[in-house]
Amino acid sequence: MNIxxxxxxxxxxxxxxxxxxxNLTQAQLGQRLGVKQTRMADIEKNPGVVxxxxxxxxxxxxxxxxxxVPPPVPPLSARRLPGAPPSPSSPSSPLSGADW
Structure with a gap:
């Protein structure tokens, strides 16, 4: 199954x-990976730290x-034509510094 x-x-x-x-505890999984249970808890809580x-x-x-997996191709009616202004739902600028 893909998620x-x-x-x-x-x-x-x-x-x-x-x-x-x-059927693993955080400690058991940590042991498999060579890290402590507290590190596994940190990873589960905030996987962005790894x-x-x-x-x-x-x-x-x-x-x-x-x-x-690439996103599905949007229907032709939803595609933006070259030179057309962005739609209100699209981001106006890429993420920067603090946003990351």
Missing amino acids: GIDSAKELSAHLKALRKTH SVAQLLEVLHALDARLLL
């Missing part, structure tokens, strides 16, 4: 659910993987 994740909060919930599916490499290790320990 779409759009935020760190959603990733947090799915990491916890995966761990529980495998590198992609570390996240991949956690996923591997949970028999899961990261799958990147």
